[in-house]
Amino acid sequence: MNQKLYMVSLGPGDAQLLTLKALNAFKECSAICVPTKSDDNSFRKSISHTIVQDALHILGEEKEIIPVYSPMHFLYEDWVHEADIILETLKKHECVCFVTLGDAAIYSSIYYLLDIIKEKNLAVYESCEVIAGVTSFSAASAVSKKALCLGDEQLTIKPINPRGEVLTTEILMRPKIGMDTKVLGEGDFYTYENMYLKDEKITPSKIEKVKCYMTLFINYARRD
Ligand SMILES: C[S@@+](CC[C@H](N)C(=O)[O-])C[C@H]1O[C@@H](n2cnc3c(N)ncnc32)[C@H](O)[C@@H]1O
Missing domain, CATH: 3.40.1010.10 (Tetrapyrrole methylase, N-terminal domain)
Incomplete structure (x- = not known):
């Protein structure tokens, strides 16, 4: 089956x-x-x-x-x-x-x-x-008509009652085309280019240079 x-x-x-x-x-x-x-x-x-x-x-x-x-x-x-x-x-x-x-x-x-x-x-x-x-x-922001991030602001999501050490996943958006990604530091990166669009590319690491604006990096919390 x-x-x-x-x-x-x-x-x-x-x-x-x-x-x-x-x-x-x-x-x-x-x-x-x-x-x-x-x-x-x-x-x-x-x-x-x-x-x-x-x-x-x-x-x-x-x-x-x-x-x-x-x-x-x-x-x-x-x-x-x-x-x-x-x-x-x-x-x-x-x-x-x-x-x-x-x-x-x-x-x-x-x-x-x-x-x-x-x-x-x-x-x-x-x-x-x-x-x-x-x-x-996202829904809360929409119902109160208040943006979560504008301009150069960043967004934090926190557990109110953590049971132990709090690990962080970082989402990095709005890169400059041609930029060297060394500045993003090291970690458990994934790179998402043109997701769900033509030329979609998902790389299970950090690409070295940004080729297009529709690029998103996630530096995942190390859970192991
Ligand atoms: C286990 S987490 C799940 C979060 C969910 N996966 C999300 O994407 O928002 C449960 C928490 O999400 C928030 N939450 C989820 N649905 C909600 C709703 N309809 N109204 C207010 N808070 C909500 C509350 O803080 C709640 O304690």
Whole structure:
């Protein structure tokens, strides 16, 4: 069976902030795995479930909904249990979505789950697609009509209650064409050129010279 897993970002709460990619993934799949904090697997407190139901209503589709108990205790065995539910669902359904609030890049469990899925089933990991979404803070900025960054300002995102050492991921934007990237320092860099556009290039390191303005660098937190 050709298995396909989508990790779908739901946006901050309004189904109208879902992307077309997210809606297409819901159309394509036959089951949607939805996290719930309730240990009886109900969706009484699940914002994600409400967004998914709204999305399915907009699409006029019905899909099997699989509860994924996610107590948010940051325990490895909980993530293993969640990853196992996803992998079990993929045994019965060729295409499955797992959903996460806001954008998957920001404090989401999906990368803990993907690390475990990678170990347990490399083929599923490799065919998995992560669908980006609207973050809570992009939406907050929009509803209050206040920019997050203007001119030469920078943006900081901080955990309010860190459990240990706080690592930093740095996003570097608006380069000058022809600039030498030595000034950006060293680290676990990726370079993203013309993403989703013609001539898209994603390099898992820092390129030496900037060729085009649509270039973004991310110096990822070293997590190992
Ligand atoms: C586990 S993080 C998930 C963040 C999410 N992935 C994102 O892209 O915004 C949960 C935190 O995001 C913020 N958040 C998410 N959705 C929100 C909303 N609809 N309204 C206000 N804050 C929200 C709150 O600070 C909340 O404690």
